[in-house]
Amino acid sequence: MSEYEHYEAIVVGTGPGGAAAAATFANYGIETLVLERGVEGGSKNVSGGLIYAEESAPYTIDDLFPGFREEASERPITDYQIHNIAGDKVESYDLTKLHEHDTEWSDSVLRRKMDSWLEDRVHERARETGGGLLTGVHVNGLLREEGKIIGVTTDELDPITADVIVAADGVNSELARDAGLMDWDEPEEWFQGVKAVVDMPADVIAERFDIDEDEGVAHLFSGDLFQGVRGGGFLYTNRETLSLGTVFHLDSIVAEQAEPHELLDAMLTHPLLGQWLGDDYTELEYSAKLVPDSKKVALREPHFGRLLVVGDAAGQMQAQGPIIKGMNHAVTAGALAAEAYAEAKARSEPEKAGSHYAKKLRTEGVMQKLRPRGYEMMRGITEGETVSGVVDSVLKSSVGRFGIRAMSGQLERLYNTPSLTSMIPDTQTPYVTLPTVIGEELGTPVTGTSSVTPPSLEERIGDLTYDTDIGKPHIKLLDNSYEASGAAVSACPVSAVGFGGGCYREEVVRTNGSEERVVSLDTQPCVECGTCAVVADTDWEHPRGNKGVEFKWG
Amino acid sequence: MHTVVLTKGVPDFREGQVSFDENGHLERGKTPTVMNPNDKFALEAALQTRVRHGGNVSLMSMGPPGYKEVLQEGMETVYADDLYLVSDREMAAADTWATAITLSAAIENMDEMPDIVFAGFKTADGETGHTGPQANWCLDMPLVTHVISLDIDEEERTLRAKRLVEGDIEEIETVEVSLPAFVVTDPEFVPSYRTAGERLTLKDLRAETQARAPDYEDYLTVWDHADINVDPDYIGLDGSPTIVSSVDPIPKAPAEREATMVDPSDTEGMTEVLEAMQSAVGGDATAAEGD
Missing domain, CATH: 3.50.50.60 (FAD/NAD(P)-binding domain)
Incomplete structure (x- = not known):
């Protein structure tokens, strides 16, 4: 027919x-x-x-x-470390065993x-x-x-x-x-990641990370450096670049009204990273994406x-x-x-x-x-507010701190246990409280300093390549009230409160003597991550073919 | 479908490429020669025909031996199956009429007469727009100019084209002619590929033509006046009735008037700029400040 x-x-x-x-x-x-x-x-x-x-x-x-x-x-990743950070104190664990579990190979x-x-x-x-x-x-x-x-x-x-x-x-x-x-409704079901690709010659990578040509390192970061937002950071070595990024639960970004690029900067400028980033920080590309949480949405x-x-x-x-x-x-x-x-x-x-x-x-x-069965079974208990609150309080108390110290010899082994990691609940405890307490109780102060000055959001947007589909915005704001769409102003990785050059901006409209907070949208600097499709009231589709942002590194 | 596309080498008038002496005369030696930009639309139209109907695309030019690189440019950046350069000292200094006679004779000299001859809308140096239509006067085919899109019915042997009436973007008419035909594309011509099959064929053909381009001389035929059987008296300078009496320099464009540069960090300088802008729109600079 x-x-x-x-x-x-x-x-x-x-x-x-x-x-x-x-x-x-x-x-x-x-x-x-x-x-x-x-x-x-x-x-x-x-x-x-x-x-x-x-x-x-x-x-x-x-x-x-x-x-x-x-x-x-x-590069093949041959070394996998996690750093528990509390202020300038850091306790690091080798997670290579966990990384190698069921792994034939892993490359950046x-x-x-x-x-x-x-x-x-x-x-x-x-x-x-x-x-x-x-x-x-x-x-x-x-x-x-x-x-x-x-x-x-x-x-x-x-x-x-x-x-x-x-x-x-x-x-x-x-x-x-x-x-x-x-659907794109629930922030709880998504993570948001932002990332910087950083220029670094192969010989400098070899020297700063103490690795050969066919070796690579992965570092993970968690603890108190992210303003209490649930998530963490990473650093991976590429051939002649580094990938550095942060990934957070989207609902936590919204709840804390955190600015994703600032969370990334908190990691980039932490003294622990000074030894690797040196004093010649050159960012090649800033990018962002949403990440589905398979435990909930697969x-x-x-x-x-x-x-x-x-x-x-x-x-x-x-x-x-x-x-x-x-x-x-x-x-x-x-x-x-x-x-x-x-x-x-x-x-x-x-x-x-x-x-x-x-x-x-x-x-x-x-x-x-x-969708690990362990998580499904434990979720009801560990993610309940009472339990997670109690666990958090106990961990922070002298009893918990004593326990952490007593377990110090076994913590690295526990971190390396695949069946335990699959049960990790989506609460403050594993992402913030536990690593912070570990850092505080067992960590040693970082000796180095950071001389990294990350580019501003304006510079980051300015360095991206766009082919704007003029007159055809791919996102429409359906409800511009602050209640419906205000979360996007901070949660959008290329917008920020008080920053006029991003996608989402907050405006105050004065009509008949009353004031109203509203949100305006300009999709020109959009990196097509989809955050605003979840946290704001939008009609969201991708730009037409060849249009919009073009990542050179990704 | 066999198509022939006519092209010409012209000075590269893009900023940074073109060079003028102090009298405003073009310095040919210092300015690279490129394919006439308008001819690329003609070549795109031929490529669209090739994608949809198969056959082959011949790219042809009359000019000095160096124009073979212009033909290579067309092969590399758009498409060509084979290249024809009509080149001979007897053809030098031809006006549009002598050029048209030469090109039409070359087309008639081809093994297979084309179904469509394409030409671009006027050259960047001559600006006459004569050569294509005059060549067609010799070939005596239906002529369609200012074409912005076209469709061919192979069975009916017809060509249906949308064209700008009097070159006006506001007025578009659709005309249908029988093949063979002569088509002059407008710079508004946009090729259209609405099926995946066409786009896949296009991708194949683009890859093929790019692979051919480095060895373009293997696909190049060079003809002199004897090869195309024309009398030297009717071509080149001898065959050109045009008389150029004099050349007037083009006056400076108004955009080149005097400008004062101000560094944005220079507060005093920027204040002056603001005041100048305010007075230009009839406002008061000091009143605006308080707002």
């Missing part, structure tokens, strides 16, 4: 999830069209910067893309380099199937016929139909939302009709204390989704691809990692 252009499979997004899905479709000889909205793979992508290959995973990125580690990643990555490398390979392989990869195409929704999903609609092309659609369109997935699988059934959702779009981001794994799960899910479709089709029941995919996520152990 319809005269639409048709491909057997459409994959939306060419991050690790989309790339894995497309490569797997290609392995089955399935004609696959991949649509990416950025000017190049990775130009819209940001991640903390570690990708894992898990021993227990059925698919890893280097299985699907030979040469990945040699050509697309930065920069997403522009990594994803653009994947893009070339995905195009080549998809082209052999009769499809291929197109950049600059923004898939803006699902195409339906008689209520059923039959394809996708885009800003740039006529509608396209497909037998199967894999949504790998990231944390702000417009397709998952269109299908009713995700979809148990990430599919609807012909639509299969993978990666961040399906909430598949595991962040449990010091364990932060997202890209590896996206790779596994992408490959499993394509495999599920191929198998269902072989049995002449392609309509069962979605449920088959969900089953694979369970039987392959992915869902257990994303």
Whole structure:
């Protein structure tokens, strides 16, 4: 009946999830069209910067893309440390054992380099199937016929139909939302990360971190340096750069009215980091993204009709204390989704691809990692206000402090226990109180000082590359009252109270003698993280293909 | 679909590239030669035809031997399957009429007559806009100018184009002509690729043409007047009826009037600027301060 252009499979997004899905479709000889909205793979992508290959995973990125580690990643991470900070006192634990648990390898990555490398390979392989990869195409929704999903609609092309659609369109997935699988309502369900990529020659990295060419270091930071906001920071060594960032529970950022860039600066300027950052701090790129909390939002059934959702779009981001794994799960899910479709089709029941995919996520152990049973069981107890309040008070009391001192020999071992980290509750205790008390009771003062002066928010925005879609803002403020949308003024990583150059600004309007606080929006400096879609009342979509921010590092 | 695109090498008039002497005369030796920017729209239109209907795109120019690099530029930055340079001392100093005669003879000399000949809207140095239409006067095909978009019906052998009437962006008409036809694209021409299949083909063709470009001479045919069978009396300076009586220098643009530079950190200087602006809009600088 319809005269639409048709491909057997459409994959939306060419991050690790989309790339894995497309490569797997290609392995089955399935004609696959991949649509990416950025000017190049990775130009819209940001991640903390570690990708894992898990021993227990059925698919890893280097299985699907030979040469990945040699050509697309930065350094293998061979040393993993966590620092418990209280003022200038620090107690550090070696978490290498936890990091190596179930780990075949782990590399630091920069997403522009990594994803653009994947893009070339995905195009080549998809082209052999009769499809291929197109950049600059923004898939803006699902195409339906008689209520059923039959394809996708885009800003740039006529509608396209497909037998199967894999949504790998990231944390702000417009397709998952269109299908009713995700909403963007609850700040409790998300983390927000901000990141700085810092220039540092390889020989300086080798000297300051005491590592060889084929070694890399990961440092995690928690304690009292983040104004009580729940979360922590990281530092990863790349080949000739460092990735430094902070990740916090979005509800905590909102509750504390914290400015994300200031939290990042608190870490960058802490004396502990002076030894690594030196007196020649050069920031190459400031970026931000939302991170789904898989414990709460990972979809148990990430599919609807012909639509299969993978990666961040399906909430598949595991962040449990010091364990932060997202890209590896996206790779596994992408490959499993394509495999599920191929198998269902072989049995002449392609309509069962979605449920088959969900089953694979369970039987392959992915869902257990994303939604650990331990957390589900303990959550009711440990996240209750009474219990967490008591635990916090006890920890801070002389009894708790005595306990921490008494346990000093075992704390490092406990931190390295995977089953315990999976149960870590989302409360003040593990993120702030415990590390602070450990730092206070067991820490030693940092000897060095910091001479880092981070760029201002204005400078950071000024250094980013934008292709503004003039006259077509991709975010609309539906309710500009301060009550509905005021949280965005501080929570938006490119806005700040009193800063006139950001996306969100607070204004006072005087009418008929009364004053009203309202919020105004200018999307020009937007980094497309999606924070305001959750914390403010907006109509939020991605910019058209090739438009908006373009990350050079990611 | 076989298409031929006509182009010309022109001085690169972009700031930083172009060089003028103190009398305002162009210094040709110090100014690089590039493909006439308007011709890229013609080449884009040919590429769109190639994407949608297959066939091949020939890029052709008449000029000195150095123009082969102009042809390479077209191959690299847009697209070309093969290149034709019509080059001969006998063709030197041709006006638009002699050039049109030469180019039309070269087109007729091709193995296969084109379905469409494309030309850009006037050159950046000559500014006449004559050469394309005059070449078509010799070829005697339907002519459509100021084209901003086009569609071809292969079966019916027709071309349907949207064009600006009198070059006015406010007035657009749609015309249909039979093939073969001669098309002059407007600088407002925008290629349109609305299907994934077209965009994938475009991506393939762009990769192919970029891979060809370094070895462009393998795809280049150079013809002299004997090759295209034209009488030297009808081409070059001898075949040019145009007489240039004199050249007037272009007056300085009003934007180049005297300017005073003020450093934004210079408070006194900035106050003067503000006062000047206030008086220009008829306000009072001191009153505004209190607001």
